[in-house]
Amino acid sequence: xxxxxxxxxxxxxxxxxxxxxxxxxxxxxxxxxxxxxxxxxxxxxxxxxxxxxxxxxxxxxxxxxxxxxxxxxxxxxxxxxxxxxxxxxxxxxxxxxxxxxxxxxxxxxxxxxxxxxxxxxxxxxxxxxxxxxxxxxxxxxxxxxxxxxxxxxxxxxxxxxxxxxxxxxxxxxxxxxxxxxxxxxxxxxxxxxxxxxxxxxxxxxxxxxxxxxxxxxxxxxxxxxxxxxxxxxxxxxxxxxxxxxxxxxxxxxxxxxxxxxxxxxxxxxxxxxxxxxxxxxxxxxxxxxxxxxxxxxxxxxxxxxxxxxxxxxxxxxxxxxxxxxxxxxxxxxxxxxxxxxxxxxxxxxxxxxxxxxxxxxxxxxxxxxxxxxxxxxxxxxxxxxxxxxxxxxxxxxxxxxxxxxxxxxxxxxxxxxxxxxxxxxxxxxxxxxxxxxxxxxxxxxxxxxxxxxxxxxxxxxxxxxxxxxxxxxxxxxxxxxxxxxxxxxxxxxxxxxxxxxxxxxxxxxxxxxxxxxxxxxxxxxxxxxxxxxxxxxxxxxxxxxxxxxxxxxxxxxxxxxxxxxxxxxxxxxxxxxxxxxxxxxxxxxxxxxxxxxxxxxxxxxxxxxxxxxxxxxxxxxxxxxxxxxxxxxxxxxxxxxxxxxxxxxxxxxxxxxxxxx
Numbered sequence: 001x002x003x004x005x006x007x008x009x010x011x012x013x014x015x016x017x018x019x020x021x022x023x024x025x026x027x028x029x030x031x032x033x034x035x036x037x038x039x040x041x042x043x044x045x046x047x048x049x050x051x052x053x054x055x056x057x058x059x060x061x062x063x064x065x066x067x068x069x070x071x072x073x074x075x076x077x078x079x080x081x082x083x084x085x086x087x088x089x090x091x092x093x094x095x096x097x098x099x100x101x102x103x104x105x106x107x108x109x110x111x112x113x114x115x116x117x118x119x120x121x122x123x124x125x126x127x128x129x130x131x132x133x134x135x136x137x138x139x140x141x142x143x144x145x146x147x148x149x150x151x152x153x154x155x156x157x158x159x160x161x162x163x164x165x166x167x168x169x170x171x172x173x174x175x176x177x178x179x180x181x182x183x184x185x186x187x188x189x190x191x192x193x194x195x196x197x198x199x200x201x202x203x204x205x206x207x208x209x210x211x212x213x214x215x216x217x218x219x220x221x222x223x224x225x226x227x228x229x230x231x232x233x234x235x236x237x238x239x240x241x242x243x244x245x246x247x248x249x250x251x252x253x254x255x256x257x258x259x260x261x262x263x264x265x266x267x268x269x270x271x272x273x274x275x276x277x278x279x280x281x282x283x284x285x286x287x288x289x290x291x292x293x294x295x296x297x298x299x300x301x302x303x304x305x306x307x308x309x310x311x312x313x314x315x316x317x318x319x320x321x322x323x324x325x326x327x328x329x330x331x332x333x334x335x336x337x338x339x340x341x342x343x344x345x346x347x348x349x350x351x352x353x354x355x356x357x358x359x360x361x362x363x364x365x366x367x368x369x370x371x372x373x374x375x376x377x378x379x380x381x382x383x384x385x386x387x388x389x390x391x392x393x394x395x396x397x398x399x400x401x402x403x404x405x406x407x408x409x410x411x412x413x414x415x416x417x418x419x420x421x422x423x424x425x426x427x428x429x430x431x432x433x434x435x436x437x438x439x440x441x442x443x444x445x446x447x448x449x450x451x452x453x454x455x456x457x458x459x460x461x462x463x464x465x466x467x468x469x470x471x472x473x474x475x476x477x478x479x480x481x482x483x484x485x486x487x488x489x490x491x492x493x494x495x496x497x498x499x500x501x502x503x504x505x506x507x508x509x510x511x512x513x514x515x516x517x518x519x520x521x522x523x524x525x526x527x528x529x530x531x532x533x534x535x536x537x538x539x540x541x542x543x544x545x546x547x548x549x550x551x552x553x554x555x556x557x558x559x560x561x562x563x564x565x566x567x568x569x570x571x572x573x574x575x576x577x578x579x580x581x582x583x584x585x586x587x588x589x590x591x592x593x594x595x596x597x598x599x600x601x602x603x604x605x606x607x608x609x610x611x612x613x614x615x616x617x618x619x620x621x622x623x624x625x626x627x628x629x630x631x632x633x634x635x636x637x638x639x640x641x642x643x644x645x646x647x648x649x650x651x652x653x654x655x656x657x658x659x660x661x
Contacts, residue, residue, distance in 0.1 A: 012073040012074065012075060012077070012079075013073065013079050013080075014073055014074070014079075014231070015071035015072065015073065015079050015080075015082070015230050015231060015233075015235070016072065016073060016074050016235075017071070017072040017076075017235065017238070018069050018070065018071050018072070018082060018226070018228045018230065018235045018236075018237035018238070019069070019070055019072065019237055019238035019420070020067050020068070020069055020224055020225075020226055020237050020238060020239060020240035021067070021068055021069075021070060021240070021419070021420040021423040021424060022065075022067070022240065022423040022424045022426070022427035022428070022456070023240050023241070023424055023454075023455075023456035023457040023458070024240065024241050024242075024243060024424070024427060024428060024456055024457075024458065025039070025065035025066070025067055025185065025224070025240060025241070025242045025243070025427050026039055026063070026065055026242075026243050026244075026245055026427050026428075026430070026431055026441060027039065027062065027063055027064055027065040027173070027185050027186060027187040027242060027243070027244045027245070028062060028063035028187065028244070028245050028246065028247050028248055029060075029062065029187055029188055029189070029190045029218070029219065029244065029245070029246050029247050029502075029583075030059070030060040030061045030062035030063065030189070030190065030247060030584070031059045031060050031189045031190045031583075031584045032054075032055040032057075032059035032060060032061045032062060033059075033189065034055070035055040035056075035059070035061045035062075036061050036062045036063065036064045036184075036186055037052070037053070037061050037062075037063060037064065038063075038064050038066050038184070039063045039064060039065055039066070039426075039427065039430070040426040040427070040429070040430045041066065041410075041411040041422070041423055041426050041427075042407055042408055042409060042410070042411050042414075042422055042426050043254075043407050043422070043425060043426055043429050044406070044407040044408070044409055045409060045426070046409040046410070047252075047409075047591060048251075048590065048591075050590045050592060050607075050609070051590075051609075052590075053251065053588050053590075054588075054611065058585075058611045059584060060190075060247060060583075060584040062173075062186050062187060062189075063247075063248070064184045064185060064186050065184070065185045065242050065243075065427070066178065066182055066183065066184050066185075067095070067182060067183040067184075067185070067224055067226075067240055067242075068081055068182050068419075068423065069081065069082045069083075069093055069182075069226050069228055069237050070082065070416075070419070070420050071228075071230055077417065078416055078417040078419070078420060079416075080416055081416060081419065082228055082230050083180035083181050083182065084148075084149070084150060084180070084181035091228070091229060091230045091231075092148065092181070092228070092229045093148065093181050093182075093183075093226050093227070093228050093229075094146060094147075094148040094226065094227045095146060095147050095148065095175065095177070095183040095224065095225070095226050096144050096145070096146045096224075096225040096226070096227075097144065097145050097146075097147075097160075097175050097183070097185060097222065097223075097224055097225075097242070098143065098144040098145070098222045098223055098491045099142070099160060099172055099173075099220040099221055099222035099242060099244070099491055099492065100139060100140060100141040100142075100163065100172075100220055100221075100222055100490075100491035100492030101139070101140040101141075101163070101165075101170070101172065101216065101217070101218065101219060101220045101492055101495065101496075102138075102139050102140075102141075102491075102492035102493060102495075102496040103126065103216070103217070103219075103492075103495065103496050103498065103500040104126055104127050104138035104139070104140075104165060104215070104216060104500065105125075105126070105127070105135050105136075105138040105139050105496070106125070106126060106496035106497065107123045107124065107125055107126065107470075107473075107474040108123045108124055108125070108126055108207055108210070108211040109123070109210050109211065109438045109443075109497055109498070109499060110123050110207055110369060110658070111365065111366065111369035111370065111437065111658075112365045112436045112437070112438075112443065112444035113444065113474070113475070113476050113479040113480070114444055114447075114448070114476070114479070114480060115365050115366060115376055115444075116376075117365075117366045117369070117370035117371070117374055117376060118369075118370075118476050119476055121369075121475065121476065122473040122474070122475045123207075123473065123474050123475075124207075124472065124473055125472065125473075126138075126211050126213060126500065127213045127214065128213075128472070129213070132469075137164070137165070137166050137167065138165065138166070139163075139165075139492065140163035140164065140165050140170045140172060140216060140218075140220070140492075141163045141491060141492065142160040142161065142162040142163040142172060143162065143163075145157065145158060145159075145160060145175055147175050147176070147177060147183070148177075148181070149177060149181060150177055150178070150179050150180065150181045151177060151178065151179050152176055152177045153174075153176035153177075154176075158174055158175050158176065159171070159173075159174045160172040160173045160174060160175070160220075165195065165216040166195040166196060166214070166216075167195060168193075168195040168216075170188075170191065170216055170218055171188060171189065171191065171218060172187065172188050172218055172220045172244070173185065173186045173187040173188050173218075173220070173244065174186050183224065183226075185224070185242045187218070187219065187220065187244030187245075188217070188218025188219060188220065188244060189218065190218065190247075190503075190580075190583055190584060191217070191218045192215065192216065192217040192218070192501035192502075192503055192580050193215065193216065194212070194214045194215045194216075195214070195216075196214050197214075198212065198213055198214025198215060199212075199573070200212050200215065200501075200504065200573035200576050200577065201504075201572055201573040201576070201655065203655075206654070206655065206658065207658075209504070209572070209655050209656060210438070210499040210500065210504065210505050211499075211500055212500055212501060212504075215500055215501055216500075216501070217500060217501035217502055217503070218244075219244045219245065219246070219495050219498065219502060220244045220491075220492060220495060221241065221242060221243045221244060221491070221492060221493070221494040221495045222241070222242060222490075222491035222492060223239050223240070223241055223458075223460050223489075223490075223491065224239060224240040224241060224242055225237070225239050226239075238454075238457065239457070239460060240457070241457075241458040241460075241489075241494070243441055243442060243494060243495065244495065245431070245440060245441035245442075246440065246441075246502050246503075246506055246528075246583075247583065247584075248430070248528055249528060249529060249530060249562075249586060249587065249588055249589060250297070250298055250526070250527055250528060250530055250588075250589040250606070251430075251588070251589075251590075252589070252590065252591050252606065253294050253295070253297065253298065253527045253589065253606070254287075254291050254294060254429065254430065254527065255291065255431075255432040255433075255525065255527040255528070256288075256291045256292060256295070256360045256362060256379075256527075257379070257382065257385075257432070257433045257434055258428060258429045258430070258431060258432065258433060259428040259429075259431035259432065259433045259441065259442065259446065260424070260425050260428035260429040260431075261382070261384075261385070261429075261433060262382075262433035262434075262446065262447055263428060263446070263455070263456060264384065265382050265383070265384040265385075266447060266448075266449050266452075267449070267452075267455040267456075268384060269383075269384070270449045272449075272454070272455050273455055276388070278397070278398055279388050279391045279392055279396065279397040279398065280397070280398050280400040280404075281323070281324045281392070281397055281398065281399050281400055281401065282324075282400050282401050282404040283400065283404065284388045284392075284397075285323070285388065285389065285392045285397065286314070286320065286323075286324075288385055288389070289314040289323070289342070290314045290315060292306045292314060292359070292360060293306040293307065293312075293313055293314040293315050294527070295526055295527060296308065296310075297530075297533065297534065297589055297605075297606035298526035298527060298530035298531060298532070298533060298562075298589060298606075299361075299511060299520055299521070299523050299526045299530070299531045299532060300520045300531070300532040300559040301361060301511070301518055301519075301520030301521035301523075302361060302520075302521070302523075302526075303532075303557075303559060308556075308600070308601065308602050309557070309600055312342075315602070322334075322335045322338060323335065323338070323339065323342075324399045324401060325399070326395065326397065326398070326399050327395040330395070333395055336393070336395065339392060339393045340393050343389050343390070343392075343393045345358060345359050346358060346359045346360070346380075346381040346386075346389075347359065347360075347378060347379065347380040347381060348380060348381065348386070349380040349381065349382065349383055349386070351375050351380065352375050353373070353375055354372070354373040354374060354375060354377050354378070355375070355378060356377075356378055356514065356517055356518075356521070356522055358378070359381075360378075360379055361378075361521040361522045361523065362378065362379045362434065362435065362522055362523060362524070362525075363377065363378060363379070363435045363437070363522050363523065363524050364376045364377050364378045364379045364380070364434065364435050364437075365434070365435055365436045365437055365444065367435065367437060367522075367657075368437065368513075368653075368656060368657030368658060368659060369437070369657065369658045369659060370658070370659055371659065372659055378522055379434050379435065411423060411426070424455075424456045428456065432525050432527065432528060433446070433447075435524060435525070437509075437524070438497055438498050438499060438505070439498070439525075440506075440525050440528045440529070442494055442495070442498075443497045443498060444497070445485070445486050445494070445497065446494075448486045450486050450487050451486055451487070451489065458489050458494070459487060459488050459489060460488060460489055460490070461488035461489060461490040462488070465488075465490075467485065467490060467493070468483065470484070470485065501576070501580065503576055503579035503580045503583055504572070504573065504575065504576030504579060506529055506579065506583075507529075507575050507576060507578070507579035508572065508575055508576075508652075508656050509524035509525060509529055510523070510524065510529070510531055510642070511523035511524070511526070511531040511532075511641070512531075512640075512641030512642050512643070513641075513653065513657075515636075515637040515638045515640070515641035515643065515649075516637065518637075519637040519638075519640040519641035519642075520532065520640075520641070530562040530587070530589055530608065531561075531562060532559035532560060532561060532562060533559060533560060533562045533587060533589060533606075533607075533608035534556070534558070534559060534560075534605065534606065534607050534608065535560050535587075535607065535608055535609070536607055536608075536609050538555040538556065538558045538560070539555075539556075539592060539605060539607045541555035541556075542555045542556035542594075542595075542601060542605070543594070543595060545595065552601070553600060553601070556600075556601050556605075561642055562586070562587055562608060563582075563585075563586040563587055563610050571648070571651065571652070572652065572655040572656070584611075585610060585611045586610055587608035587609055587610040588608065588609065589606050589607070589608045590606065590607060590608075590609070591604055591605070591606055592604075592605050592606070592607045593605070631644065631645035631647045631648060632645055632646070632647075633645060634646065634648075634649075
């Protein structure tokens with residue numbers, strides 16, 4: 001049966017093909033065993049009350065990835081969403097999921113192997129001491145699981161807990177269905193460990209950072225299949241993929257460039273998606289600018305320029321009005337130079353020099369692994385977005401603000417023909433592209449068109465076909481070769497490039513590595529792992545209209561180190577160990593109401609609130625370490641950037657980066 005009230009998108013209602021959406025779904029780690037929430041299904045998901053992302057006991061909820069099936073007619077038009085119910089002889093869906101974690105059996109991640117800087121890079125196998133005949137013990141693979149029906153959950157057969165790492169069982173999550181028979185995938189609980197008590201980091205082997213031999217985590221990925229019976233006919237739906245990623249600690253914020261942006265760039269360049277026939281200001285230009293202002297809530301340096309009250313607040317209606325003004329003609333264009341100045345402030349992809357001062361103030365793929373002056377140490381404006389912005393600068397764009405339709409919070413409120421595309425966009429639009437070092441959810445192979453069977457749909461390896469062995473070392477020639485790993489994929493082959501375990505990389509991807517330039521800029525991925533935040537104490541002061549205005553404004557503009565940033569006061573691997581123990585207790589950046597009608601404080605404010613204040617505990621541990629190490633305490637921008645001493649910064653970078661020792 002279809003969704004209640006859902007009308008067919010076309011007069012031809014005979015379904016001849018089915019497809020799963022989103023093509024790539026994203027689940028996220030959390031340590032609440034029972035409670036979960038569904039990941040974004042539109043680009044404007046419903047607002048959540050503060051505290052929503054934790055269960056009644058304070059545990060972090062997992063983000064579930066929900067998958068739907070849509071039916072198409074012979075003309076390729078969407079007919080309806082296919083669901084199932086209790087009616088005898090009605091539509092039905094049987095789902096099959098096969099995820100795995102192959103990190104321990106893959107090669108070390110040192111840097112993205114597809115950038116020019118990596119031409120001479122060779123990376124060895126993780127757990128290289130494990131013989132080839134025994135390497136199956138490094139793969140956590142519970143095998144395929146199937147489920148059908150409505151509101152199904154809890155049976156042992158639906159748990160993904162039978163895979164093992166070096167003989168230890170590792171739980172990769174579970175599958176269930178909702179009231180309409182859609183699949184919901186829940187990933188792992190954030191577990192990481194070493195069955196043989198191996199160290200997280202070997203100080204005699206710098207490249208063991210992110211590559212802990214003898215360790216596992218419980219991220220995973222793999223194909224989603226569905227056998228559909230609709231109108232008495234059985235169909236195999238076009239398959240999808242699920243990725244299990246670390247938590248999102250700023251769930252309402254969109255990164256400057258999303259994974260959806262990257263893939264849209266890939267598929268338009270390949271001719272698989274059409275280029276926009278015209279540039280629309282609110283669709284193509286404003287989001288790229290506003291996302292920088294959105295990062296004001298997670299990085300103090302970005303807040304100074306692009307935040308509320310800053311010189312380029314892209315949420316300022318007056319500034320937006322100027323930027324959206326279409327010139328009457330070439331001789332009457334009052335805001336041409338403003339548009340041009342903004343465009344020229346971005347880093348061009350053709351720039352061949354290190355340029356930390358250009359936008360965006362985000363690190364790039366090469367940072368820390370190659371030359372300190374590599375132009376790829378910071379992100380550039382991609383060609384696709386650059387082409388749109390050039391048309392905007394030239395005045396050949398449309399101010400569509402009056403006609404732009406607000407994005408719905410409910411995907412089912414859209415016309416059924418628009419729902420599949422929105423599901424694809426929402427799933428990947430809330431993930432990050434860049435910096436692929438290695439990244440938050442996925443990494444550099446995602447930008448290669450050979451990885452896909454169709455837009456937003458990963459090419460899968462035939463069942464039972466094993467991937468070839470690439471040798472003791474992986475290099476650029478092998479990785480990018482015609483018989484290399486960037487083609488058909490199997491369970492666990494997307495996340496295998498990510499950090500092992502993910503906790504250490506997440507806790508150390510921060511800001512302030514060049515305090516002589518700026519204590520807060522550049523930064524890695526603050527939209528997922530914040531650097532500096534507005535905490536609850538300052539928020540309460542800013543909202544208290546009985547306090548002096550100067551005190552309220554000072555509190556509003558104050559930013560404090562987020563909990564993971566405080567981890568930077570520790571040495572590695574103490575940072576990673578603290579992250580593994582407390583990843584669930586750190587602050588979630590959530591939307592709160594601001595004061596009404598205040599010209600200097602926004603009506604929407606994003607505030608970070610941790611559980612049980614782990615920051616004080618971590619700072620106390622760091623102070624003990626300072627005393628034990630006998631270091632000269634930091635001052636000035638060094639201290640402002642979060643380093644306890646120059647010695648500490650150098651020792652930290654000796655672990656985190658290849659080229660900064």
